[in-house]
Amino acid sequence: MKRLVCSLLCLAFVNLCAAQTTLPEFGVFTEAEKSIRECPFDKEADAVVILDEATADHDDQYRLIFTRRTRLKILKPKGNRYGDIAIRYYTKDDAEYISDIEAYTCNPNSGGAIKKVPQSAIFRQKINDRWSAVKIAMPEVQPGTIIEYKYINTAKNYSFLDDWYFQGELPVMHSHFWLSIMPNYEFTYRVYKSDQLPITIKKEKEGRVYYEMNNIAGLRDEPYMDAEKDYLQHVEFQLSGYQGMFGGTIHYMTNWxxxxxxxxxxxxxxxxxxxxxxxxxxxxxxxxxxxxxxxxxxxxxxxxxxxxxxxxxxxxxxxxxxxxxxxxxxxxxxxxxxxxxxxxxxxxxxxxxxxxxxxxxxxxxxxxxxxxxxxxxxxxxxxxxxxxxxxxxxxxxxxxxxxxxxxxxxxxxxxxxxxxxxxxIETEKRDRNFVNIQAWIDDNGGISGKAYIQSKDYARLTRMRAWQRDKDRFRDNYYTIYETGLKVDSLELLNLENDSLPLEQKFNFSIPPSTSGDYKLVNLNLFSGVAKNPFISDIRFTNIDFGCLQSHSVIEYIELPASLKIETLPKNIRMIMPDTSITFMRIMEAKDNMLQVKYEINFMRPVFTADEYEYVKEFYKKMASIMNEQIVLRKP
Known part of the structure; x- marks a missing residue:
């Protein structure tokens, strides 16, 4: 990610010659747009933004006049939700007002009919004492539908100037933004963009600046993703100076x-x-x-x-x-x-x-x-x-x-x-869990047992919040997710009111037998924090941010019935990332009718860059596979 920081008044522009695209008129849809079946640079997208343009200007009262026009096309049934348009604006003290709202739809799959959305389908909704939204009920939205709308937002002053985002969850074919600066004022801006994506910036007379980007893939949610804002292509603005009463420019907020x-x-x-x-x-x-x-x-x-x-x-x-x-x-x-x-x-x-x-x-x-x-x-x-x-x-x-x-x-x-x-920086407190399991396997291969879990530091906070929010979902997220048919009963949480003690969880559990012919298959990956590998995508655009350091330890004592013997016992294994940032260990030991199992997972740093994704993905893949490796039992 490359960050370019520029001043509107003293910028050596890399590209002063913006090739400003000739765009179709509002409500007029081209044959090329009607024929789009998928986004060529983001084929998984459910919809695509064909164009997104805006202008920030001022009137003679120096109010901010923000005019925006957006056109998008629905590509897949899941994309129908993008036909629900909501434009938020700040209403306290009449700070902002949305006006001149118009919208059109075009359905190439239904004869190419172009319909203007009636004003009766455009309404306002109060969200709270400060915010409201204009909502547009687009008719007959389906795959193939092209949607277009525009509006004007009038704000009291330039303090309501928002950053401009070229990119979002959906891919964008064309995006541009015009900014007009008030007389006697200076703005500083900075551009966040990928090295691989070009941007056009053109400064014109009278303080007008033009920004344009094209063909940007959508940025969708990724597991353990940190701030979306850090990866979206966008430009930020801040007032940096103004002309004083006696001449000369007064600069401010140029250092911390x-x-x-x-x-x-x-x-x-x-x-x-x-x-x-x-x-x-x-x-x-x-x-x-x-x-x-x-x-x-x-x-x-x-x-x-x-x-x-x-x-x-x-x-x-x-x-x-x-x-x-x-x-x-x-x-x-x-x-x-x-x-x-x-x-x-x-x-x-x-x-x-x-x-x-x-x-x-x-x-x-x-x-x-x-x-x-x-x-x-x-x-x-x-x-x-x-x-x-x-x-x-x-x-x-x-x-x-x-x-x-x-x-x-x-x-x-x-x-x-x-x-x-x-x-x-936090180097001592971490997401820390200790799991102790006492269990026994019956003659059919079913498991019954008792679990005792200590959650410390950030693990304690996370689990307490989850418990207070939804107790049924708490069981699903932390316990029953590990094995099909796993049941939990007699759940008890201790130390809920004492911050200095770990959150203790005690419960009984049972798992139905899993058989294959004469063999009984047993998965002993229970309550470890790694039920499956979350990193399955082939590509990654954002850093992996676990939030804090992590430490998980699981010890299991399993009693075997006399009628079953271990056919296959997985080997002991230890895995370490090349930089020792993640370590994993599994130890299994069988003696007489007792099986002892130990898992340990430690994360020595919380953040991994997108460039490190392949290493983390491969490590998680192997670790999850090892943890879910089944023990095979059969009658002697």
Whole structure:
């Protein structure tokens, strides 16, 4: 992935001569488009975007006028869902409004009839207090249908300018974007694109810039995929300067200190710090009296987490304000975590706002001072030189652990004296499971037994959340998936309320016999964390991100009946990746009527690049095959 960072006013363009394609008129469909049966550069695609074009301009009130037109074709029955069009827009304080909505469909398989979608099939739907959507009910969508729609989004100002994505889940044949800059303003932009895909960039007079890309395959979901944004071809924008009242250009946010100073001047961010939160005075006095700084921090963090509800809105800064959030006991992530920072500082703890980019949002490039690289604020508390990262929204994480969503990412520590990019590295806590199985095999080859599992660190958090979300699915995801017909009963979870102890799971299980003639086949890969190989695709576009280090250990004691003897016992084996990043071991030992089995899997790093995919894929393939290798029993 190559990242190009350019300034609109001082850019040595690689390609100034954009070959701007002549596009068909809106609602007019060509014979070439009607004859498309599959996307030539992405043959697996269920649909294809034929063209996607937009213009960002301004009116005499300097409002942002964003005009967009999109045309796509359905190729397969699974692609029918792309006929459900929804255009989201921000409605709080009338910030945005969608107008001039038009749509057409063309069905070449039904005589090529072109139909204009009636206004009665275009409607608005309120999502919540801040967001609404325009929905278009496209008629008679089926494989072969061509869909086209356009609209205008009028926003209050250029702060609503979004990044432009040339690529998405669907392949795109042609995409271009015109950006017009307001007089006396400067924008910095950066282009994310693959080395193999060319881009056309053309700067014209009066601050107009044109971007174009063509024939881009779709980026679909891949197992253990990190942020989609890091791989999509797109261009990002940020206001970088403006002309002062007395002439000359005033530049800002050109380094991280300037970014921090800028955000601290904003009423929704710096203006929310050092506020007097009206908590119970007795509670505050009691917490301030806690001598160990860590315990004091944990007390404040747990208090905020338990007493305030996250409304599902992620924000860097406050949306309603910390005082209103305290009154309503509900707010955005920015509201709640800025309130948390206030209370931490009130109790005498060294605390800083921490701008983070969660794993799903994208990686932070430390060399580029772009504020939009971050999607959330968390609290950073420094105790005896150690940094603790706290997030009082989303899934609960103990104060001594880095939230899973930001492990191994970069963040901006906002400090009035000296802000800096820091790395949130976790080398001790991991996804750690220990499985102990006591079981016996009956005369027919069926298995019955008891399992005891300890889940520590991030494994504990993941399983607790899964259990609280859906107890039936929890059984399927962690236990019954390993063998057809496997049943679990008497499930008991212990230590649900104690963060410092592993989550213990105890249950009984049974597996029906599997026979082949006189032979009994037994698969002893149980509850190991590797039921099957998730990496089956021949190609990989994104990095493999497991999130954190992993360690899984399984020990099984299996009692055999006198009526059955081991015909085939798989060999002991040990596998190691060339760089020792993943290790696997299986040991089997049979003595008298007892069989002892041990599996160990360790991941010594959490991220593998797309270039390493073949190594990881082959390792997983062999490991899954070995773990699912059956033991053969038969009557002597």
């Amino acid at each position: 200190d300037e970014v921090a100073r800028e955000i601290m001047t904003q009423p929704s961010y710096g203006g929310q710090l050092n506020k007097n939160i009206p908590v119970e005075p007795e509670w505050l006095i009691k917490v301030k009296a806690i001598a160990p700084a860590y315990d004091r921090m944990a007390a404040v963090y747990n208090f905020v987490y338990k007493n305030l509800n996250w409304n599902g809105i992620n924000s860097r800064g406050a949306v309603d304000g910390v005082k209103e959030t305290w009154e309503k006991k509900q707010g955005s992530s920015g509201d709640i975590n800025l309130l948390l920072i206030n209370l931490l500082k009130e109790t005498g703890l060294e605390t800083y706002p921490l701008l983070v980019s969660e794993r799903g949002h994208g990686k932070v490039n430390a060399e580029l001072p772009f504020i939009d690289q971050f999607n959330k604020t968390m609290a950073c508390v420094v105790i005896d030189g150690k940094k603790y990262v706290l997030d009082a929204t989303g899934p609960y994480t103990p104060a001594f652990m880095i939230p899973f969503s930001v492990i191994n990412t970069k963040a901006l520590l906002v400090n009035k004296k000296k802000s800096s990019i820091i790395s949130l």
